[in-house]
Amino acid sequence: MKLGLFLYASHPPERSYYDATQWDLEMIKYADKLDYEEVWMGEHFTAEWEPIPAPDLVVAQALLQTKKIKLGVGAHLLPYHHPAELAHRVAYLDHLAQGRFLFGVGSSGLGSDLALFNVDGSTGENVKMTAEALEIILKFWTENEPFEYRGNYWNVNKTDRMYGVLGPHMTPYQKPYPPIGVAGLSPHSATLKIAGQRGFIPMSLAYRHSAASKNWESVVEGAKRSGRTPDRQDWRVGKNVFVAETDEEAYEHSVNSMMGRHFRDYTIPLFKNLGRLSIFKEDENIPDEDVTVDYIAENCWFIGSPDTVAKKLDHFYEISGGFGTLLTPGYDYLDNPEVWKKSMRLLKEEVLPRLKQNRKVYY
Numbered sequence: 032m033k034l035g036l037f038l039y040a041s042h043p044p045e046r047s048y049y050d051a052t053q054w055d056l057e058m059i060k061y062a063d064k065l066d067y068e069e070v071w072m073g074e075h076f077t078a079e080w081e082p083i084p085a086p087d088l089v090v091a092q093a094l095l096q097t098k099k100i101k102l103g104v105g106a107h108l109l110p111y112h113h114p115a116e117l118a119h120r121v122a123y124l125d126h127l128a129q130g131r132f133l134f135g136v137g138s139s140g141l142g143s144d145l146a147l148f149n150v151d152g153s154t155g156e157n158v159k160m161t162a163e164a165l166e167i168i169l170k171f172w173t174e175n176e177p178f179e180y181r182g183n184y185w186n187v188n189k190t191d192r193m194y195g196v197l198g199p200h201m202t203p204y205q206k207p208y209p210p211i212g213v214a215g216l217s218p219h220s221a222t223l224k225i226a227g228q229r230g231f232i233p234m235s236l237a238y239r240h241s242a243a244s245k246n247w248e249s250v251v252e253g254a255k256r257s258g259r260t261p262d263r264q265d266w267r268v269g270k271n272v273f274v275a276e277t278d279e280e281a282y283e284h285s286v287n288s289m290m291g292r293h294f295r296d297y298t299i300p301l302f303k304n305l306g307r308l309s310i311f312k313e314d315e316n317i318p319d320e321d322v323t324v325d326y327i328a329e330n331c332w333f334i335g336s337p338d339t340v341a342k343k344l345d346h347f348y349e350i351s352g353g354f355g356t357l358l359t360p361g362y363d364y365l366d367n368p369e370v371w372k373k374s375m376r377l378l379k380e381e382v383l384p385r386l387k388q389n390r391k392v393y394y
Contacts, residue, residue, distance in 0.1 A: 033355060034357055035067055035267065035358045036070040036071070036361050037071045037236075037360050037361070038059075039360060039361075040081065040082075040361065041289075041362045042082055042363045043363060044080065046363060051365075054364075056092060058070075059096070059097060061375060063098060067379065068100065070093070071104070071212070072090060074104065074105075074106065074108055077144050078141060078144075090102045090104060090128070090132070099131075101133055102132060103212060104133070105137075105212060105234065106135030106137035106214055107121070107136055109161040110148065110161060111139065111148050112164065113185065114165075114167035114168045114187065117168060118171040118172060118201075119201045121134055121209070122171075122172065122201045122208075133232075134208070134209040134210065135213070135214065137213070137214055138161035140216070142305075145157060159184075160184050162225075163183060167185060172208045174189070211229075211231040211232060212226075212234050212267070213226040213229075215234070216236045216238075218241075218249075220249045224252055224253030226253060227251060227253030227254035227255075228253035228259070230261075232266075233250045233265065233267070234358070235268045235269060236269045238310050238311050238327075239330065240351075242310075243268055243351035243354070244350060244351055247263070262355075263354055263355060264354075267354070267356045267357075267358050268357060269359070270331075270347070270358075272334070272357075273290060274334075274335070274374045274377040278335040281335045281340075281374075282334060285334045286328050288364070288367070289363050290362045291324045295324050308322045311327050341385035344386055
């Protein structure tokens, strides 16, 4: 099992954008120091708790402050970007990254973002726009000849040379293009089916433990459409983790600190208003009012001492069927950075060596 970070990025509304970004960069630098494999940065426009509308700018800064870790946008929300512009922007960033860039794509799930850009999520317009945008982007990167594309949402022209010295020339550094990741949240995720069908990196945001195996079924179902055989080593699974010396200390610094506040003040109210609290329920008969931070910590998170977290991860790895990379979301511990850094270090140095799947070959 490899380790990575997934940064929404979570910050309380009172945090300045500058300070929030500096903390994100600090987490990325520390992950690089600990030999984490990768970091993915989220993109949102109307979420005060996830205040990064341009994650590629953070990636560009992080490239200059790290040495080995791969850096990804997770994800560019394709309905909100002109595909011709984004194809060039991503290709250029890929050259700056020299093989360390990962390209995540998504269709957007926040109603407020959809409203901002006047995209109708209720009819699946955002999903259709994502498919069309991705088709155009890949054409720019893989087709050498000029083309005209007339779509339902965008019209683009890849022209031939003009005036002898002008014309499209930008393609990615990685050939034919950077690794593409697609995230999915629901147990039977349509986007994870697309990941399987296209051979992209599947990324599961599996809040409840039992959802992960359903996520992989979606990847396999999609792969069958194109005759592919998906590899579980490519599968990234996101789970909330907090490790401390003791179970009591881990509880105090997660549930009663910023990680708990993120869910108490933002995630739970948001999903309640969306009518989607079932995404946290192992038993769907549990009343919504019982879905508290304590409930989620016990049933969805991996928190505790290294021994406790290793046992929970081993159990989860078994019921999920196995995966390649664990992505742990990052939270805003700018006011108490050492406890978060200690959790990151203990996960890498104390938990992973205890895992059954890592005892014979520890990467």
